[in-house]
Amino acid sequence: MSLKTKRTIQIVIRYTVLTAVGIFMIYPLLWMIGATFKPNNEIFSGLNILPKKATFEGYLNAMKNYGGDINIWKAMLNTYSYVIPAVIFTIVSSTLTAYGFGRFKFFGRSVLFAILMSTLFLPQVVLNVPQYIMYNIFGWVGSKLYLPLIVPSMFATETYFVFMLIQFLRNIPKELEEAAKIDGCNEIQTLIKVIVPMLKPALVSCALFKFMWASNDFLGPLLYVNNPAKYPATIFVKLAMDSDAGFAWNRILSTSLISILPSIIIFFIAQNQFVEGISAGGVKG
Known part of the structure; x- marks a missing residue:
C-alpha cells in the first residue's frame, strides 16, 4: 500500500468519525427544533426529527x-x-x-x-x-x-x-x-x-x-x-x-x-x- 493511499484512508476515517460525532452532538438540537413544530402527542412518539404534521401551535402559545x-x-x-x-x-x-x-x-x-x-x-x-x-x-x-x-x-x-x-x-x-x-x-x-x-x-x-x-x-x-x-x-x-x-x-x-x-x-x-x-x-x- 502506497503512502498516498494510507493518507487517503486516514483522512476518510478521520472525517467519518468527526461526522458521526458531529451528528451525535447536534441531534438533540435538531430534534428540539423539529419538536417545536409537532403536536404535543407526537413529540415523544419517536425519534424522528421532522414532524408528520407540522403545526405552529407551540410558537403561537x-x-x-x-x-x-x-x-x-x-x-x-x-x-x-x-x-x-x-x-x-x-x-x-x-x-x-x-x-x-x-x-x-x-x-x-x-x-x-x-x-x-x-x-x-x-x-x-x-x-x-x-x-x-x-x-x-x-x-x-x-x-x-x-x-x-x-x-x-x-x-x-x-x-x-x-x-x-x-x-x-x-x-x-x-x-x-x-x-x-x-x-x-x-x-x-x-x-x-x-x-x-x-x-x-x-x-x-x-x-x-x-x-x-x-x-x-x-x-x-x-x-x-x-x-x-x-x-x-x-x-x-x-x-x-x-x-x-x-x-x-x-x-x-x-x-x-x-x-x-x-x-x-x-x-x-x-x-x-x-x-x-x-x-x-x-x-x-
Missing part, C-alpha cells in the same frame, strides 16, 4: 402573555438589559485586573494572586446566603436595574477570566510595551492601544462565556428579581411549565428555542475568535 405582565419578548428584553452591561463590565474589570497582576510588581502581589485563584474553588452555593443578606441590606433585592446581577461584574469576580487573560498576556512580548513607552504612552494608553488589540481573541472568548452564563443564569434572577414584569427568559421558560394544566411540550420547547437563539447566533458569529482565544490562553509563553 409561546407568544402569549403570562398573567398579563410578561411575554417571551419582554422576558428577552429583560434578560439582555442586564446581560449586556454585565458582559461589558466583566471584560473591563477582568482586563484591568489581569494587566495589574501580569505586568506590575507590587507589595503582596503573590499573596493577593493566590487569594484570587483560591476563589476558583469556592462554590457559588456557599456565597448565596451572605450575598443575599448583603444585597438585601443595600436595598438591591427587587431592584429595577438588576443591581445584584450587574454590580459584582464591575469588580472582576470572574476569576477564571482573569487567569485566562494573564495566561494570554504572557504570550505578548514586553518589548511592545517598552516601544509604546518610548513613544510617550503611559500605562493606560499602552493597555488600550497595544495590549487590548492583542488580547482580542481572549476577550471575545471571555465575553462569550459571560454572555452564555449570564443568559442561562436561573438562580440569580430567582433570588433577586421579585417583580413578574421584570423576569428574564430563564424564569419565563420555567413559568411556561404549567404543572396544573399539564405540560404543553411544544410550547415549552418553542419558548426555550427562542430564548437560546441569540446565544447560538452570537457563538457562530464569533466562533473563530473564541477557539483562538481558548487555545492561546492555555499556552504559557
Whole structure:
C-alpha cells in the first residue's frame, strides 16, 4: 500500500468519525427544533426529527402573555438589559485586573494572586446566603436595574477570566510595551492601544462565556428579581411549565428555542475568535 493511499484512508476515517460525532452532538438540537413544530402527542412518539404534521401551535402559545405582565419578548428584553452591561463590565474589570497582576510588581502581589485563584474553588452555593443578606441590606433585592446581577461584574469576580487573560498576556512580548513607552504612552494608553488589540481573541472568548452564563443564569434572577414584569427568559421558560394544566411540550420547547437563539447566533458569529482565544490562553509563553 502506497503512502498516498494510507493518507487517503486516514483522512476518510478521520472525517467519518468527526461526522458521526458531529451528528451525535447536534441531534438533540435538531430534534428540539423539529419538536417545536409537532403536536404535543407526537413529540415523544419517536425519534424522528421532522414532524408528520407540522403545526405552529407551540410558537403561537409561546407568544402569549403570562398573567398579563410578561411575554417571551419582554422576558428577552429583560434578560439582555442586564446581560449586556454585565458582559461589558466583566471584560473591563477582568482586563484591568489581569494587566495589574501580569505586568506590575507590587507589595503582596503573590499573596493577593493566590487569594484570587483560591476563589476558583469556592462554590457559588456557599456565597448565596451572605450575598443575599448583603444585597438585601443595600436595598438591591427587587431592584429595577438588576443591581445584584450587574454590580459584582464591575469588580472582576470572574476569576477564571482573569487567569485566562494573564495566561494570554504572557504570550505578548514586553518589548511592545517598552516601544509604546518610548513613544510617550503611559500605562493606560499602552493597555488600550497595544495590549487590548492583542488580547482580542481572549476577550471575545471571555465575553462569550459571560454572555452564555449570564443568559442561562436561573438562580440569580430567582433570588433577586421579585417583580413578574421584570423576569428574564430563564424564569419565563420555567413559568411556561404549567404543572396544573399539564405540560404543553411544544410550547415549552418553542419558548426555550427562542430564548437560546441569540446565544447560538452570537457563538457562530464569533466562533473563530473564541477557539483562538481558548487555545492561546492555555499556552504559557
